[in-house]
Amino acid sequence: MIDSIVGTIQEVFNNYVILNYNNIYIKIFCNSTKFSEFLGKEKRVYVSLKFNENLSELECYGFLTREERELFLKLQKVTGVGSKLALQILSSIDYQQLIVEIAKGNVARLEKVKGIGKKTASRIILELKETLKKEFKVASTSGTEEKTYEKLEEISLALLSLGYEIDEINQVLSSEDFSELSLEDGIKLALKKLSKI
Amino acid sequence: MIDSIVGTIQEVFNNYVILNYNNIYIKIFCNSTKFSEFLGKEKRVYVSLKFNENLSELECYGFLTREERELFLKLQKVTGVGSKLALQILSSIDYQQLIVEIAKGNVARLEKVKGIGKKTASRIILELKETLKKEFKVASTSGTEEKTYEKLEEISLALLSLGYEIDEINQVLSSEDFSELSLEDGIKLALKKLSKI
Amino acid sequence: MIDSIVGTIQEVFNNYVILNYNNIYIKIFCNSTKFSEFLGKEKRVYVSLKFNENLSELECYGFLTREERELFLKLQKVTGVGSKLALQILSSIDYQQLIVEIAKGNVARLEKVKGIGKKTASRIILELKETLKKEFKVASTSGTEEKTYEKLEEISLALLSLGYEIDEINQVLSSEDFSELSLEDGIKLALKKLSKI
Amino acid sequence: MIDSIVGTIQEVFNNYVILNYNNIYIKIFCNSTKFSEFLGKEKRVYVSLKFNENLSELECYGFLTREERELFLKLQKVTGVGSKLALQILSSIDYQQLIVEIAKGNVARLEKVKGIGKKTASRIILELKETLKKEFKVASTSGTEEKTYEKLEEISLALLSLGYEIDEINQVLSSEDFSELSLEDGIKLALKKLSKI
Numbered sequence: 001m002i003d004s005i006v007g008t009i010q011e012v013f014n015n016y017v018i019l020n021y022n023n024i025y026i027k028i029f030c031n032s033t034k035f036s037e038f039l040g041k042e043k044r045v046y047v048s049l050k051f052n053e054n055l056s057e058l059e060c061y062g063f064l065t066r067e068e069r070e071l072f073l074k075l076q077k078v079t080g081v082g083s084k085l086a087l088q089i090l091s092s093i094d095y096q097q098l099i100v101e102i103a104k105g106n107v108a109r110l111e112k113v114k115g116i117g118k119k120t121a122s123r124i125i126l127e128l129k130e131t132l133k134k135e136f137k138v139a140s141t142s143g144t145e146e147k148t149y150e151k152l153e154e155i156s157l158a159l160l161s162l163g164y165e166i167d168e169i170n171q172v173l174s175s176e177d178f179s180e181l182s183l184e185d186g187i188k189l190a191l192k193k194l195s196k197i
Numbered sequence: 198m199i200d201s202i203v204g205t206i207q208e209v210f211n212n213y214v215i216l217n218y219n220n221i222y223i224k225i226f227c228n229s230t231k232f233s234e235f236l237g238k239e240k241r242v243y244v245s246l247k248f249n250e251n252l253s254e255l256e257c258y259g260f261l262t263r264e265e266r267e268l269f270l271k272l273q274k275v276t277g278v279g280s281k282l283a284l285q286i287l288s289s290i291d292y293q294q295l296i297v298e299i300a301k302g303n304v305a306r307l308e309k310v311k312g313i314g315k316k317t318a319s320r321i322i323l324e325l326k327e328t329l330k331k332e333f334k335v336a337s338t339s340g341t342e343e344k345t346y347e348k349l350e351e352i353s354l355a356l357l358s359l360g361y362e363i364d365e366i367n368q369v370l371s372s373e374d375f376s377e378l379s380l381e382d383g384i385k386l387a388l389k390k391l392s393k394i
Numbered sequence: 395m396i397d398s399i400v401g402t403i404q405e406v407f408n409n410y411v412i413l414n415y416n417n418i419y420i421k422i423f424c425n426s427t428k429f430s431e432f433l434g435k436e437k438r439v440y441v442s443l444k445f446n447e448n449l450s451e452l453e454c455y456g457f458l459t460r461e462e463r464e465l466f467l468k469l470q471k472v473t474g475v476g477s478k479l480a481l482q483i484l485s486s487i488d489y490q491q492l493i494v495e496i497a498k499g500n501v502a503r504l505e506k507v508k509g510i511g512k513k514t515a516s517r518i519i520l521e522l523k524e525t526l527k528k529e530f531k532v533a534s535t536s537g538t539e540e541k542t543y544e545k546l547e548e549i550s551l552a553l554l555s556l557g558y559e560i561d562e563i564n565q566v567l568s569s570e571d572f573s574e575l576s577l578e579d580g581i582k583l584a585l586k587k588l589s590k591i
Numbered sequence: 592m593i594d595s596i597v598g599t600i601q602e603v604f605n606n607y608v609i610l611n612y613n614n615i616y617i618k619i620f621c622n623s624t625k626f627s628e629f630l631g632k633e634k635r636v637y638v639s640l641k642f643n644e645n646l647s648e649l650e651c652y653g654f655l656t657r658e659e660r661e662l663f664l665k666l667q668k669v670t671g672v673g674s675k676l677a678l679q680i681l682s683s684i685d686y687q688q689l690i691v692e693i694a695k696g697n698v699a700r701l702e703k704v705k706g707i708g709k710k711t712a713s714r715i716i717l718e719l720k721e722t723l724k725k726e727f728k729v730a731s732t733s734g735t736e737e738k739t740y741e742k743l744e745e746i747s748l749a750l751l752s753l754g755y756e757i758d759e760i761n762q763v764l765s766s767e768d769f770s771e772l773s774l775e776d777g778i779k780l781a782l783k784k785l786s787k788i
Contacts, residue, residue: 001246001255006220021220023597023612025635044222049592051253056642058592198443198452203417218417241419248450395640395649400614415614438616445647 004046004066012036015087019045019062028062029083031091035064048072050083061087067165068095078127080120089113089124099166100157102128152178155186159194168197201243201263209233212284216242216259225259226280228288232261245269247280258284264362265292275324277317286310286321296363297354299325349375352383356391365394398440398460406430409481413439413456422456423477425485429458442466444477455481461559462489472521474514483507483518493560494551496522546572549580553588562591595637595657603627606678610636610653619653620674622682626655639663641674652678658756659686669718671711680704680715690757691748693719743769746777750785759788 007021017035019026028045035043045062046069052059061083063069068090075086092113093101101109102125110121133153152173159169172193178186204218214232216223225242232240242259243266249256258280260266265287272283289310290298298306299322307318330350349370356366369390375383401415411429413420422439429437439456440463446453455477457463462484469480486507487495495503496519504515527547546567553563566587572580598612608626610617619636626634636653637660643650652674654660659681666677683704684692692700693716701712724744743764750760763784769777 001223001257002221003215003224004222006222018594024593025595025597026592027594049254057640060592198420198454199418200412200421201419203419246451395617395651396615397609397618398616400616443648 002047002049004044006042006044008042009035009038009040012039015091017062019043026060028060029087030062031087033091035062048083059083063090065095071095071098074128074131075124078120078124080123085115085120088115096160096163096165099132100161103132103153103157105129151181151183151186154183155190158187159190162191164194168194171197199244199246201241203239203241205239206232206235206237209236212288214259216240223257225257226284227259228284230288232259245280256280260287262292268292268295271325271328272321275317275321277320282312282317285312293357293360293362296329297358300329300350300354302326348378348380348383351380352387355384356387359388361391365391368394396441396443398438400436400438402436403429403432403434406433409485411456413437420454422454423481424456425481427485429456442477453477457484459489465489465492468522468525469518472514472518474517479509479514482509490554490557490559493526494555497526497547497551499523545575545577545580548577549584552581553584556585558588562588565591593638593640595635597633597635599633600626600629600631603630606682608653610634617651619651620678621653622678624682626653639674650674654681656686662686662689665719665722666715669711669715671714676706676711679706687751687754687756690723691752694723694744694748696720742772742774742777745774746781749778750781753782755785759785762788 005019005021005026007019007026009017010020010025011018012032012035015032016027016029017032019028028047030045043064045064046066047063048061048069050059050061051057061069061072063072072083072086072090075081075089076083081089089098089110093109105125107118107121107125110116110124111118116124155178156166156169156173159172160166169190172190176189176193178189181189202216202218202223204216204223206214207217207222208215209229209232212229213224213226214229216225225244227242240261242261243263244260245258245266247256247258248254258266258269260269269280269283269287272278272286273280278286286295286307290306302322304315304318304322307313307321308315313321352375353363353366353370356369357363366387369387373386373390375386378386399413399415399420401413401420403411404414404419405412406426406429409426410421410423411426413422422441424439437458439458440460441457442455442463444453444455445451455463455466457466466477466480466484469475469483470477475483483492483504487503499519501512501515501519504510504518505512510518549572550560550563550567553566554560563584566584570583570587572583575583596610596612596617598610598617600608601611601616602609603623603626606623607618607620608623610619619638621636634655636655637657638654639652639660641650641652642648652660652663654663663674663677663681666672666680667674672680680689680701684700696716698709698712698716701707701715702709707715746769747757747760747764750763751757760781763781767780767784769780772780
């Protein structure tokens with residue numbers, strides 16, 4: 001029901017912060033390293049509420065962007081990944097980089113996250129790879145052959161790892177014809193277009 | 198417990214909007230086409246909170262009038278109609294028109310709604326027709342013969358499809374004697390009276 | 395957790411009102427006749443939240459005094475009396491008068507309430523009479539003989555039916571010696587003392 | 592989810608207070624003797640929400656410091672100690688003194704609390720002694736021999752019973768070498784350092 005809350009980042013702890021919303025201090029589990037940059041500042045936090053059966057308590061997880069929260073929700077659809085482990089993954093790998101690693105099927109990179117073994121890493125990739133690749137919807141629907149599709153996918157992954165948002169990338173890739181360009185020229189063209197958005 | 202909330206329609210998505218209530222951003226499932234007219238504006242939204250067992254999350258459904266919300270609640274009393282399907286129906290047919298179609302027993306019209314087959318359409322009509330017709334309480338309690346009752350019902354349905362509220366219609370139909378008038382003259386008289394309310 | 399809420403009585407319906415608390419409109423089941431006196435005014439409402447299993451919805455019951463709410467909670471401890479019936483009783487008999495009728499064991503008076511038969515009326519009196527009489531704690535602890543105890547009880551019931559609060563009554567009855575006075579003189583003395591509080 | 596709330600202590604009752612937060616009056620079970628010092632004043636209250644199955648009601652427990660609330664949560668992990676008994680203990684023994692008594696294994700002192708028998712007192716000490724002693728983490732990790740460890744522990748307990756916070760004590764004990772000092776000189780040195788924090 002609650003999408004996000006605007007409040008002041010009041011205190012930073014190991015894996016949570018205290019957000020002051022109108023004198024109600026809310027404990028938000030999050031990537032506290034990222035949040036600590038905003039200590040004392042007002043911030044819109046995208047939240048996800050979970051009922052913790054063991055502690056019979058409502059817990060709040062927070063993210064600085066909607067996309068990161070959506071990935072947090074997607075990660076928990078993978079068997080064996082609960083909210084704490086999903087947060088652990090997102091606190092170890094930046095969410096845009098994480099999309100790239102999953103889309104590339106990079107098990108080894110995921111295994112570096114504390115609490116993630118080979119089995120869970122492989123399951124994450126198995127269950128999320130296609131879902132995340134569908135997010136690069138422009139590539140699959142423009143009916144280009146398999147080769148151009150893969151090139152567009154490579155370009156998307158490169159742009160993602162440079163920190164661009166999926167929506168921006170889709171917008172650029174659907175506004176130009178990349179079929180005749182090399183991977184390198186394709187990335188250059190895309191970066192030029194992105195700089196004008 | 199919560200009847201309605203006044204907030205600013207902040208963002209519009211496919212089947213939900215984000216309502217900003219004092220810096221708490223609330224995700225409200227609704228007829229987003231209708232709500233999009235009020236993007237950026239302050240609006241009172243009549244809500245219904247549902248606990249989604251699958252997502253173990255509290256969900257909020259919103260409507261611009263109390264009557265539409267009441268119809269949303271009534272639709273869910275029909276076997277096989279949950280909150281999402283009820284919202285789908287109300288997003289496809291304006292609620293006042295929907296009352297008319299149900300009161301007329303118009304299965305074909307309901308079947309046009311995505312996700313509604315003949316069986317569900319018939320069940321909606323079977324289970325709600327009498328309840329909704331009782332809302333035209335003036336017609337049934339004034340002890341007039343069956344013929345005038347049907348004429349008053351026709352007049353009510355016509356006025357409803359023109360967008361008048363049930364309460365206004367009841368007020369007008371109980372303030373005049375329509376038994377001697379033709380259907381056409383009855384509608385004309387009612388419209389004249391409604392213009393003075 | 396929530397004891398009471400201060401808001402504006404915005405709308406009055408059959409057995410509930412809508413309270414506007416900072417643009418959140420709360421549906422409160424209550425004695426709407428009593429509440430309607432405060433339509434448009436700001437009022438502190440003492441609440442009791444109940445989860446309605448059938449509607450899987452949180453419901454809010456409201457009262458203008460803490461004592462009335464406490465009696466509402468006590469009534470529900472009687473087998474067969476749920477929140478709606480408890481509210482029905484309190485909407486039919488003013489709560490101070492209700493304490494008097496229960497303390498006197500007046501089954502006939504309770505039976506006049508819609509939905510209350512002889513069995514439930516007797517059970518209410520059986521289960522609550524002693525609890526409510528204990529509220530006149532001054533009478534039972536001052537070690538006076540049975541006769542004075544009954545007289546003090548009579549005086550308390552009379553003062554309650556005149557609308558005085560239990561705390562005020564206790565304060566007065568424990569500050570004077572009523573053992574030598576007739577019932578009538580006792581009530582006169584108590585009224586004189588109450589007028590000075 | 593809610594860490595703490597800032598509001599005005601509006602009313603004090605036997606084992607709870609009413610906190611006014613923006614015209615929502617919240618019933619908070621607490622050490623009302625301690626809270627009564629702040630009647631009418633604005634205070635930040637550290638809370639813990641518990642669902643009371645018998646009353647099917649959400650209950651709020653409140654504390655003036657985060658440390659006291661943490662101890663309240665720890666007490667409830669001991670078999671047979673629920674929220675009401677944990678609050679009873681903390682209302683009878685100041686939380687810093689309670690840590691000292693548990694760390695010292697003082698069953699007799701705990702038995703003085705209403706509702707605590709020998710069995711529960713022993714279980715509290717058995718299950719919490721090591722956890723609480725770990726809070727004096729400086730003592731156990733600095734690799735000093737058993738004798739100095741015990742001396743540091745004694746100094747910590749003494750400082751705790753004088754009302755100093757665990758964090759302050761840890762800070763002082765890790766900034767000096769106490770191994771060569773007598774218990775008495777160690778306490779004097781620590782007090783001198785604490786006065787400068």
